[in-house]
Amino acid sequence: NAGVTQTPKFQVLKTGQSMTLQCAQDMNHNSMYWYRQDPGMGLRLIYYSASEGTTDKGEVPNGYNVSRLNKREFSLRLESAAPSQTSVYFCASSERWGATYGYTFGSGTRLTVV
Protein backbone atom coordinates (compact mmCIF):
# COMPACT_ATOMS: atom_id res chain seq x y z
CA ASN A 1 0.00 0.00 0.00
CA ALA A 2 1.19 3.48 -0.84
CA GLY A 3 2.02 5.67 2.09
CA VAL A 4 4.62 6.65 4.65
CA THR A 5 6.71 3.92 6.26
CA GLN A 6 8.55 4.44 9.53
CA THR A 7 11.04 2.19 11.27
CA PRO A 8 11.39 1.08 13.97
CA LYS A 9 7.92 0.99 15.55
CA PHE A 10 9.23 0.71 19.09
CA GLN A 11 12.60 1.49 20.66
CA VAL A 12 14.06 1.69 24.16
CA LEU A 13 17.28 3.64 24.57
CA LYS A 14 19.53 4.35 27.48
CA THR A 15 20.40 7.95 28.23
CA GLY A 16 23.28 9.04 26.02
CA GLN A 17 22.75 6.45 23.31
CA SER A 18 22.17 7.48 19.73
CA MET A 19 19.74 6.24 17.11
CA THR A 20 18.24 7.10 13.75
CA LEU A 21 14.56 6.94 12.91
CA GLN A 22 13.92 6.11 9.28
CA CYS A 23 11.07 7.36 7.13
CA ALA A 24 10.23 6.68 3.48
CA GLN A 25 7.27 7.70 1.34
CA ASP A 26 6.24 6.34 -2.04
CA MET A 27 3.71 8.99 -3.02
CA ASN A 28 6.20 11.20 -4.89
CA HIS A 29 5.67 13.93 -2.30
CA ASN A 30 8.07 16.84 -2.22
CA SER A 31 7.81 17.80 1.45
CA MET A 32 8.49 15.70 4.53
CA TYR A 33 8.22 16.39 8.25
CA TRP A 34 9.11 14.98 11.64
CA TYR A 35 6.73 15.55 14.55
CA ARG A 36 6.69 14.43 18.15
CA GLN A 37 3.50 13.86 20.10
CA ASP A 38 3.37 14.11 23.86
CA PRO A 39 0.34 13.90 26.17
CA GLY A 40 -1.24 17.32 26.60
CA MET A 41 1.19 18.94 24.16
CA GLY A 42 -0.22 17.95 20.81
CA LEU A 43 1.89 17.43 17.73
CA ARG A 44 5.01 19.58 17.59
CA LEU A 45 7.19 20.01 14.54
CA ILE A 46 10.83 19.02 15.00
CA TYR A 47 12.27 19.47 11.50
CA TYR A 48 10.94 19.61 7.99
CA SER A 49 12.19 19.34 4.43
CA ALA A 50 10.19 21.50 2.05
CA SER A 51 11.88 19.89 -0.94
CA GLU A 52 14.70 17.50 -1.72
CA GLY A 53 18.00 19.03 -0.68
CA THR A 54 16.58 21.38 1.96
CA THR A 55 15.93 21.02 5.68
CA ASP A 56 14.75 23.52 8.29
CA LYS A 57 14.13 23.66 12.00
CA GLY A 58 10.65 23.48 13.39
CA GLU A 59 9.32 24.31 16.83
CA VAL A 60 11.41 21.86 18.91
CA PRO A 61 14.67 21.02 17.05
CA ASN A 62 17.10 20.86 19.99
CA GLY A 63 18.72 17.45 20.40
CA TYR A 64 17.84 16.28 16.89
CA ASN A 65 19.34 16.26 13.42
CA VAL A 66 17.82 15.28 10.10
CA SER A 67 18.90 14.14 6.67
CA ARG A 68 16.87 14.27 3.47
CA LEU A 69 18.61 11.38 1.78
CA ASN A 70 16.63 11.63 -1.45
CA LYS A 71 13.10 12.54 -2.46
CA ARG A 72 11.67 9.44 -0.75
CA GLU A 73 13.62 9.29 2.50
CA PHE A 74 13.90 11.61 5.51
CA SER A 75 15.68 10.42 8.64
CA LEU A 76 15.75 11.80 12.19
CA ARG A 77 18.79 11.29 14.40
CA LEU A 78 19.11 11.55 18.16
CA GLU A 79 22.82 11.97 18.88
CA SER A 80 22.66 11.63 22.67
CA ALA A 81 19.23 10.57 23.86
CA ALA A 82 17.71 12.16 26.96
CA PRO A 83 14.63 11.11 28.98
CA SER A 84 12.89 14.29 27.74
CA GLN A 85 12.95 12.78 24.27
CA THR A 86 10.65 9.96 25.33
CA SER A 87 7.74 10.45 22.96
CA VAL A 88 5.88 9.16 19.94
CA TYR A 89 7.51 10.31 16.71
CA PHE A 90 5.59 10.69 13.49
CA CYS A 91 6.95 11.23 10.04
CA ALA A 92 4.61 12.91 7.55
CA SER A 93 4.67 13.99 3.94
CA SER A 94 2.74 16.32 1.65
CA GLU A 95 2.66 17.01 -2.07
CA ARG A 96 4.41 20.29 -1.59
CA TRP A 97 5.32 22.80 1.11
CA GLY A 98 2.14 24.23 2.51
CA ALA A 99 0.32 20.90 2.40
CA THR A 100 -2.72 22.19 0.58
CA TYR A 101 -4.44 18.86 1.11
CA GLY A 102 -2.93 18.12 4.50
CA TYR A 103 -0.37 15.59 5.59
CA THR A 104 -0.11 11.82 5.29
CA PHE A 105 1.36 10.39 8.48
CA GLY A 106 3.44 7.30 9.06
CA SER A 107 2.46 4.79 11.74
CA GLY A 108 4.79 6.27 14.34
CA THR A 109 7.76 5.26 16.48
CA ARG A 110 7.29 4.89 20.22
CA LEU A 111 10.59 5.83 21.83
CA THR A 112 11.41 5.42 25.50
CA VAL A 113 14.65 6.81 26.92
CA VAL A 114 15.59 5.41 30.33
Next chain:
Amino acid sequence: QKEVEQNSGPLSVPEGAIASLNCTYSDRGSQSFFWYRQYSGKSPELIMFIYSNGDKEDGRFTAQLNKASQYVSLLIRDSQPSDSATYLCAVRDTGNQFYFGTGTSLTVIP
Protein backbone atom coordinates in the same frame (compact mmCIF):
# COMPACT_ATOMS: atom_id res chain seq x y z
CA GLN B 1 3.02 31.73 20.02
CA LYS B 2 0.18 30.84 17.73
CA GLU B 3 -2.44 28.72 19.41
CA VAL B 4 -5.04 26.20 18.43
CA GLU B 5 -7.42 25.42 21.26
CA GLN B 6 -9.66 22.39 21.63
CA ASN B 7 -11.69 21.12 24.54
CA SER B 8 -9.85 17.95 25.57
CA GLY B 9 -13.08 16.23 26.59
CA PRO B 10 -13.86 13.46 26.92
CA LEU B 11 -17.01 14.04 24.91
CA SER B 12 -19.55 11.25 25.14
CA VAL B 13 -22.54 10.89 22.82
CA PRO B 14 -25.01 8.04 22.31
CA GLU B 15 -24.94 6.06 19.10
CA GLY B 16 -26.93 7.80 16.37
CA ALA B 17 -26.56 11.27 17.88
CA ILE B 18 -24.67 14.26 16.48
CA ALA B 19 -21.20 14.85 17.89
CA SER B 20 -19.97 18.44 17.79
CA LEU B 21 -16.26 19.16 18.08
CA ASN B 22 -14.94 22.69 18.35
CA CYS B 23 -11.66 24.47 17.71
CA THR B 24 -10.53 28.07 18.04
CA TYR B 25 -7.34 29.59 16.68
CA SER B 26 -5.38 32.72 17.49
CA ASP B 27 -3.86 33.71 14.12
CA ARG B 28 -6.47 35.72 12.23
CA GLY B 29 -4.47 35.30 9.03
CA SER B 30 -4.76 31.51 9.05
CA GLN B 31 -5.71 30.13 5.68
CA SER B 32 -6.62 26.48 5.89
CA PHE B 33 -8.16 24.25 8.49
CA PHE B 34 -7.96 20.50 8.88
CA TRP B 35 -9.57 17.80 10.98
CA TYR B 36 -7.69 14.59 11.75
CA ARG B 37 -8.94 11.47 13.50
CA GLN B 38 -6.53 9.51 15.67
CA TYR B 39 -7.40 6.14 17.12
CA SER B 40 -5.58 5.13 20.28
CA GLY B 41 -2.05 4.03 19.47
CA LYS B 42 -2.39 4.93 15.79
CA SER B 43 -1.34 7.81 13.58
CA PRO B 44 -3.53 10.80 12.66
CA GLU B 45 -5.72 10.32 9.60
CA LEU B 46 -7.06 13.27 7.60
CA ILE B 47 -10.86 13.51 7.62
CA MET B 48 -11.57 16.90 6.07
CA PHE B 49 -10.14 20.28 5.24
CA ILE B 50 -11.89 23.60 4.72
CA TYR B 51 -10.68 26.92 3.38
CA SER B 52 -13.76 29.11 3.01
CA ASN B 53 -16.32 30.40 5.46
CA GLY B 54 -19.39 28.23 5.72
CA ASP B 55 -20.04 24.52 5.72
CA LYS B 56 -18.39 21.66 3.88
CA GLU B 57 -20.01 18.25 3.94
CA ASP B 58 -18.49 14.82 3.29
CA GLY B 59 -20.74 11.92 4.11
CA ARG B 60 -21.56 11.99 7.82
CA PHE B 61 -18.99 14.71 8.47
CA THR B 62 -19.52 18.46 8.20
CA ALA B 63 -16.81 21.03 8.78
CA GLN B 64 -17.88 24.57 9.63
CA LEU B 65 -15.64 27.62 9.44
CA ASN B 66 -16.20 31.12 10.77
CA LYS B 67 -13.10 33.21 10.17
CA ALA B 68 -14.54 36.32 11.82
CA SER B 69 -14.94 34.39 15.06
CA GLN B 70 -11.75 32.36 14.45
CA TYR B 71 -13.72 29.20 14.98
CA VAL B 72 -13.87 25.88 13.18
CA SER B 73 -16.01 22.89 14.09
CA LEU B 74 -16.62 19.31 13.02
CA LEU B 75 -20.05 17.72 13.18
CA ILE B 76 -20.43 13.96 13.00
CA ARG B 77 -23.98 12.89 12.21
CA ASP B 78 -25.36 9.45 13.10
CA SER B 79 -22.37 8.80 15.34
CA GLN B 80 -21.10 5.22 15.43
CA PRO B 81 -18.96 3.42 18.03
CA SER B 82 -16.25 3.28 15.34
CA ASP B 83 -16.10 7.10 15.50
CA SER B 84 -14.67 6.84 19.03
CA ALA B 85 -11.25 8.44 18.73
CA THR B 86 -9.35 11.64 19.39
CA TYR B 87 -10.02 14.41 16.87
CA LEU B 88 -7.22 16.86 16.12
CA CYS B 89 -7.76 20.30 14.69
CA ALA B 90 -4.92 21.74 12.59
CA VAL B 91 -4.48 25.23 11.21
CA ARG B 92 -2.18 26.42 8.42
CA ASP B 93 -1.03 30.00 8.77
CA THR B 94 0.06 32.54 6.19
CA GLY B 95 3.62 31.20 6.38
CA ASN B 96 2.42 27.69 5.54
CA GLN B 97 3.21 26.53 9.06
CA PHE B 98 0.86 24.01 10.64
CA TYR B 99 -0.31 24.20 14.24
CA PHE B 100 -2.16 21.35 15.88
CA GLY B 101 -4.54 21.41 18.80
CA THR B 102 -4.17 18.86 21.57
CA GLY B 103 -7.28 17.01 20.45
CA THR B 104 -10.74 16.17 21.73
CA SER B 105 -11.46 12.62 22.86
CA LEU B 106 -14.83 11.35 21.60
CA THR B 107 -16.61 8.28 22.90
CA VAL B 108 -19.76 7.01 21.15
CA ILE B 109 -21.80 4.88 23.50
CA PRO B 110 -23.69 1.95 21.93
